[in-house]
Amino acid sequence: MEPLRPVRVPGKVILLGEHAVVYGQPALAAPLDRHVTVRMEPAEALTFATLPATGAAALQEAMERVCDELGRPRVALHLESELPLSAGLGSSAAIAVAIVRALAQAQAIPLTLEEELRLAERMEETFHGRPSGIDHTTCAVGRPIRFLKGPPASFTPLDVSKLELVVAVAGPRDGNTRQKVMSLRAAWEQDRAAYDARFAAIGRLVDEGAALLASGDLPGLGRVFDANHAALQALGLSTAALDGLCERMRAAGAYGAKFTGAGGGGACIALHPEPEALVAALAAQGTRAFVARWKGKT
Ligand code: PMV
Secondary structure: OOOOOOEEEEEEEEEEOOOHHHHOOOEEEEEEEEEEEEEEEEOOOOEEEEOOOOOHHHHHHHHHHHHHHHOOOOEEEEEEEOOOOOOOOOHHHHHHHHHHHHHHHHOOOOOOHHHHHHHHHHHHHHHHOOOOOHHHHHHHHOOOEEEEOOOOOEEEEOOOOEEEEEEEEEEOOOOOHHHHHHHHHHHHHHOHHHHHHHHHHHHHHHHHHHHHHHHOOHHHHHHHHHHHHHHHHHOOOOOHHHHHHHHHHHHOOOOEEEEEOOOOOEEEEEEOOOHHHHHHHHHHOOOOEEEEEEEOOO
16 A cells, blocks of 8 residues: 555635625635645544544534545544634635545545545535635635636636735634625525625626736735725624724735635735734734745746
């Protein structure tokens, strides 16, 4: 038997377009240089030996959904995550992709990207209900993308020559992604035309942002972050903690800031001329933050 190699999958950050993406609008997302790692060792049966802090039952249930197709290799899985849990930074999606890759590797099953995405999606459905697919696609592809839910889901790689983004954690969420997506859906059911128009406006911001990103216009992209945050806020998805964190980052010189992911808490992202200085300023205020970097053509 081949040695069992560790599987490392990056987390992700949604740059623009969360929630509207569920309704068919485009969204931009990029992998993070923070990973989920699955290590394996031979065992009597397929088991989880080490798990991140929470979610053991959901994880077991999610894995069961792919075992009928991928089988049950006799390995113990050790799962480690460098990603804050439930912060909208893709920890569940990265875990789903990593488990699919680990189960396949342990049995020498070759998987195409399409198969990987389909299986990871089945796991993500346990965590998120009916996700758009942007999270696990970004984690599996491992490069910045413009994503469309479809069906069929599709993505195009983004031309990001150099980007530094400050990611800051505002605090725990007041609900999970599934709850946020469901409550927005209930509002959409009441007045589809009005909500579709708001989602279309977010879609236009996403494409404006993609052009500004490609041309390296960070102040312009920052203004689009602000506008996307305001649109999400108007949909009732932000919180005082997220708004306050974005305000603090703007007051500290950010070109713009928004929350990222499902909302109701979690993380914010900002563009700043000196990202490390912003991280230091946030640390002095007791806020956990780091710089995410991308460089080179993708
Ligand atoms: O799980 P999160 O916080 O990354 O949010 C996922 C993004 C949403 O657009 C809110 C939902 C989805 O499935 O696209």
